[in-house]
């Protein structure tokens with residue numbers, strides 16, 4: 119069992135940080151990598167030509183280990199989810215009257231690209247909404263399966279919903295997409311790093327992850343996986359490093375039509391970023407050392423009893439089967455206003471997120487029972503008596 123890891127972070131003592139879904143705190147080890155890299159450029163000779171390629175391959179290897187990809191070259195370094203999704207849009211074989219299935223209120227970086235395709239190519243974007251009644255997660259999952267039909271060319275979805283943590287049954291969705299010949303694209307930003315995810319198990323066609331949340335990396339760094347569907351695809355930009363034999367600096371103007379192997383063609387220009395790339399590599403190394411299954415166990419152990427208590431008090435929380443332990447919504451009954459608890463948390467420096475009538479809580483291995491007690495105190499205020 120993983121013990122509390124707060125000693126690896128520098129979180130301020132007077133705050134209760136339950137908002138990793140917004141942004142992770144920086145690991146001390148990751149900050150060290152960044153500082154070392156900043157000062158490294160004071161002497162440019164310390165950055166060797168081979169570092170351009172070692173940096174990137176180390177990050178791909180660490181990410182491939184995390185999501186169980188046998189060949190790290192199928193992974194690619196990207197700056198943002200929107201960038202990774204633009205590559206998907208650029209290579210999706212779909213036209214007039216085909217459709218793309220997404221969930222309601224999905225994060226915009228996994229929506230606008232499809233809106234653009236709808237305008238340009240007459241593709242329909244089918245939005246699957248959740249039910250209002252009991253067993254919300256179960257019925258939402260059923261509706262997703264029902265929305266997939268013979269015209270579906272892609273399901274683009276999270277493993278969990280970013281706003282309330284509802285978990286989607288990727289195995290069932292994969293099976294249904296196979297039946298109709300649609301690709302499955304996962305935005306893993308709110309799950310990968312904290313919730314086990316295996317490309318071997320789910321067999322998605324693409325996985326796109328921003329680095330600054332559950333991967334605990336710096337902002338503007340991310341990683342992706344592109345499978346066989348994208349093997350001969352067209353990148354959205356043409357960077358020299360992504361071309362074959364770019365390691366041979368003396369030969370760079372013998373221009374190359376061929377790409378580096380696998381999905382490296384989809385990497386962002388200057389992917390060797392000597393500051394961000396080693397930082398994200400170190401962050402994922404730490405996550406691999408902890409193990410996402412242990413992070414889930416830690417969060418479950420930390421929160422289970424409190425969530426049960428909240429349910430007994432009349433607040434709605436999704437059943438464990440349809441949510442992660444690292445990200446969940448606590449829904450207030452309709453008649454209770456959100457403002458008083460929001461104001462209370464602001465005064466007490468309890469950091470969570472708010473959405474509609476629901477409070478999004480996102481714990482991690484640096485949180486303790488003291489943090490959960492601070493959260494619970496908000497639900498025990500007079501406003502809820």
Ligand SMILES: Cc1ncc(COP(=O)(O)O)c(C=O)c1O
Nearest residue numbers: 198199200225227280307308328
């Ligand atoms: C599910 C999800 N995807 C993506 C992002 C970030 O997207 P981008 O990297 O394009 O800024 C977020 C940020 O909150 C998110 O929650």
